[in-house]
Amino acid sequence: MANFTKxxxxxxxxxxxxxxxxxxxxxxxxxxxxxxxxxxxxxxxGSRLYSSEVKKCTIIPGDGIGPEISAAVQKIFAAAxxxxxxxxxxxxxxxxxxxxxxxxxxxxxxxxxxxxGLKGPLMTPVGKGHRSLNLALRKxxxxxxxxRPCRSLEGYKTLYDHVDVVTIRENTEGEYSGIExxxxxxxxxxxxxxxxxxxxxxxxxxxxxxxxxKRHKVTAVHKANIMRMSDGLFLRxxxxxxxxxxxxKFEEKYLDTVCLNMVQDPTQYDVxxxxxxxxxxxxxxxxxxxxxxxxxxxxxxxxxxxxxxSVHGTAPDIAGKDLANPxxxxxxxxxxxxYMNLNKHADIIESSCFATIxxxxxxxxxxxxxxxxxxxxxxxxxxxxxxxx
Amino acid sequence: xxxxxxxxxxxxxxxxxxxxxxxxxxxxxHIKPETSPLPLYxxxxxxxxxxxxxxxPEMTSHVxxxxxxxxxxxxxxxxxxxxxxxxxxxxxxxxxxxxAIKGNLKxxxxxxxxxxxxxxxxxxxxxxxxxTHYKTYKNVYSKWPDLDLVIVRQNTEGEYALLExxSVNGVVESLKIVTRENTERLAKFAFEHARxxxxxxITVVHKSxxxxxSDGMFLQTIKNVAHHYxxxxxxxxxxxxxxxxxxxxxxHFDVxxxxxxxxxxxxxxVCGLSGGSGLFSGMNYGEDxxxxxxxxxxxxxxxxxxxxxxxxxxxxxxxxMLRHLGKSEHARLITDAICHxxxxxxxxxxxxxxxxxxxxxxxxxxxxxxxxxxxx
Numbered sequence: 001m002a003n004f005t006k007x008x009x010x011x012x013x014x015x016x017x018x019x020x021x022x023x024x025x026x027x028x029x030x031x032x033x034x035x036x037x038x039x040x041x042x043x044x045x046g047s048r049l050y051s052s053e054v055k056k057c058t059i060i061p062g063d064g065i066g067p068e069i070s071a072a073v074q075k076i077f078a079a080a081x082x083x084x085x086x087x088x089x090x091x092x093x094x095x096x097x098x099x100x101x102x103x104x105x106x107x108x109x110x111x112x113x114x115x116x117g118l119k120g121p122l123m124t125p126v127g128k129g130h131r132s133l134n135l136a137l138r139k140x141x142x143x144x145x146x147x148r149p150c151r152s153l154e155g156y157k158t159l160y161d162h163v164d165v166v167t168i169r170e171n172t173e174g175e176y177s178g179i180e181x182x183x184x185x186x187x188x189x190x191x192x193x194x195x196x197x198x199x200x201x202x203x204x205x206x207x208x209x210x211x212x213x214k215r216h217k218v219t220a221v222h223k224a225n226i227m228r229m230s231d232g233l234f235l236r237x238x239x240x241x242x243x244x245x246x247x248x249k250f251e252e253k254y255l256d257t258v259c260l261n262m263v264q265d266p267t268q269y270d271v272x273x274x275x276x277x278x279x280x281x282x283x284x285x286x287x288x289x290x291x292x293x294x295x296x297x298x299x300x301x302x303x304x305x306x307x308x309x310s311v312h313g314t315a316p317d318i319a320g321k322d323l324a325n326p327x328x329x330x331x332x333x334x335x336x337x338x339y340m341n342l343n344k345h346a347d348i349i350e351s352s353c354f355a356t357i358x359x360x361x362x363x364x365x366x367x368x369x370x371x372x373x374x375x376x377x378x379x380x381x382x383x384x385x386x387x388x389x
Numbered sequence: 390x391x392x393x394x395x396x397x398x399x400x401x402x403x404x405x406x407x408x409x410x411x412x413x414x415x416x417x418x419h420i421k422p423e424t425s426p427l428p429l430y431x432x433x434x435x436x437x438x439x440x441x442x443x444x445x446p447e448m449t450s451h452v453x454x455x456x457x458x459x460x461x462x463x464x465x466x467x468x469x470x471x472x473x474x475x476x477x478x479x480x481x482x483x484x485x486x487x488x489a490i491k492g493n494l495k496x497x498x499x500x501x502x503x504x505x506x507x508x509x510x511x512x513x514x515x516x517x518x519x520x521t522h523y524k525t526y527k528n529v530y531s532k533w534p535d536l537d538l539v540i541v542r543q544n545t546e547g548e549y550a551l552l553e554x555x556s557v558n559g560v561v562e563s564l565k566i567v568t569r570e571n572t573e574r575l576a577k578f579a580f581e582h583a584r585x586x587x588x589x590x591i592t593v594v595h596k597s598x599x600x601x602x603s604d605g606m607f608l609q610t611i612k613n614v615a616h617h618y619x620x621x622x623x624x625x626x627x628x629x630x631x632x633x634x635x636x637x638x639x640x641h642f643d644v645x646x647x648x649x650x651x652x653x654x655x656x657x658x659v660c661g662l663s664g665g666s667g668l669f670s671g672m673n674y675g676e677d678x679x680x681x682x683x684x685x686x687x688x689x690x691x692x693x694x695x696x697x698x699x700x701x702x703x704x705x706x707x708x709x710m711l712r713h714l715g716k717s718e719h720a721r722l723i724t725d726a727i728c729h730x731x732x733x734x735x736x737x738x739x740x741x742x743x744x745x746x747x748x749x750x751x752x753x754x755x756x757x758x759x760x761x762x763x764x765x
Contacts, residue, residue: 196559
């Protein structure tokens with residue numbers, strides 16, 4: 001019966017063009033439903049956020065200087081009147097029913113609810129039974145891509161000027177899949193896993209990121225001359241994705257070439273996408289080019305949300321003394337705002353931060369100044385107040 | 390006379406048994422001939438020359454030119470070709486001559502599968518260590534002045550085992566192999582090398598937090614060897630922190646000791662910081678065989694036929710080879726010529742920011758050598 005109706009409608013629409021148009025529109029609407037991988041790039045989260053609502057975000061202050069810099073960031077956000085409500089959680093591991101230490105359930109529920117988190121530096125406790133907290137968070141929220149934009153800060157001079165590189169790294173598999181065996185005594189094998197799904201996901205994210213942030217080139221970094229099948233698969237996924245984004249330039253470079261050229265002239269690279277290990281090393285190297293981990297933001301994008309963090313250590317020697325530099329966490333928070341499409345607020349906070357560093361009147365110890373964290377924060381807040389209407 | 394023939398016969402037996410097996414990687418058995426001197430015919434050494442692709446043929450011919458000018462007593466046995474045949478001929482020749490100089494060899498995919506001659510030659514000849522010495526030249530632009538770093542890198546196993554398979558459609562596994570035997574040999578070589586050349590500190594680079602078994606064993610084995618060398622300062626560092634530190638403060642390091650892939654990355658970083666890939670050479674060492682090439686092993690495709698490539702890298706490889714052969718006066722002569730050309734005459738090719746051609750650099754080097762010979 002249904003078949004008859006369908007064929008009847010088809011025949012009718014062929015003769016009546018307006019009716020045909022109506023039916024086409026109906027079928028088009030069906031096709032705009034989410035295709036396989038676009039949920040990641042479309043940021044299903046973002047679609048339900050309207051600019052007039054107040055959003056809830058989880059904040060994990062962390063250890064050491066974590067609480068101070070988190071407080072600084074919250075103060076700056078308040079000064080910029082960002083429509084965010086913070087929900088602070090503690091991820092100190094608790095002993096679960098299986099005896100292993102894990103993240104408390106309340107923290108997991110909070111991030112699952114809010115879908116967006118900001119994390120300060122965490123100290124992984126030493127001892128048996130403690131899994132790496134970062135690894136646990138990554139597995140819990142399926143964080144598949146790590147984004148680290150490295151930009152030279154005006155006012156903090158390094159050997160490299162005009163660095164503006166973004167490293168996008170696959171975060172779940174690759175060399176760090178953790179599959180290792182001792183085959184015989186004295187011979188160990190470690191497995192590097194590359195899957196088509198993960199590679200495609202991160203490649204799509206890379207191109208989407210490039211397009212949205214108005215960048216122009218994506219470079220895939222690989223070693224396919226040696227690891228032909230694994231990096232070859234990664235490259236193939238990147239190439240397939242490149243065809244879907246014809247206005248973004250795409251090139252492939254060997255890892256050695258990228259390393260060699262990056263330390264001589266970093267301006268030739270724009271966005272880099274790569275598997276886990278190369279990404280780990282290159283992103284830290286690029287952070288070193290601009291001034292270290294204390295100035296580099298970092299974001300982890302997942303299927304179920306995103307987690308933005310500062311990647312420096314807990315610096316226990318200056319904890320509690322109001323000497324910490326909140327720049328890394330602040331820039332990560334700005335990344336978070338852009339992810340949530342709050343670009344106006346993001347621009348104001350970012351430009352105020354850069355202006356304060358350029359002015360060089362209030363610089364913290366690691367940038368070569370003598371100001372306190374609170375003075376630095378206040379200087380930024382003043383600039384925000386001056387900039388806001 | 391007959392005792393000189395004996396080692397060569399054992400070599401041939403080993404060559405036959407190895408070439409008839411299929412595995413490209415296995416725990417290499419040590420070729421331990423009696424210590425015999427390097428082959429010498431009429432006072433002249435015979436070395437293998439593997440020109441390869443890209444700028445390899447041009448650069449290795451420049452080495453021959455300069456050796457002729459300096460009257461170095463070295464003859465070259467040139468091995469060319471592709472694929473399996475090239476690997477077979479190269480290995481036979483290098484086993485006979487025990488010393489070689491090479492360019493980058495072409496990787497091919499033919500009916501035998503994926504042939505990567507560079508990796509295969511290193512593995513089959515058991516060249517387990519790769520040493521590169523990065524020393525900045527005065528008056529040559531480098532991001533950091535006065536750098537003097539040695540990188541000792543594992544050369545046969547690790548990520549370069551060429552063992553990959555696709556277990557399920559869309560899922561590829563690549564194996565990284567680390568053995569205690571190779572790591573121990575590597576560590577002993579590194580510490581002996583450091584002692585011989587007056588180096589004071591060795592930094593081991595690893596990622597044992599994430600790769601607990603493989604890099605963990607690597608680190609532990611090296612720590613055990615380090616106990617026997619209390620005169621050399623020893624420290625260990627994670628690879629990401631090391632790369633960051635190299636970019637911000639490379640003077641912290643003296644000798645870096647690393648597994649295969651990390652060594653590749655760090656070598657390229659340090660090379661870029663010291664002046665570029667046109668200047669430095671690398672030495673592959675086995676128990677009894679040595680192969681010399683340019684440090685970063687680049688093909689230089691974009692420089693072919695344009696007369697702008699920097700010949701210094703391959704010339705330095707030639708100098709290292711002369712030193713290995715015991716021809717220290719000729720080595721010193723050519724080194725001085727290169728130094729003079731780069732620092733005093735400042736004849737720089739475009740990769741160093743200059744405007745001169747390859748032939749300009751070579752003429753200047755030849756001129757210096759001839760001047761010195763006239764004085765003697």
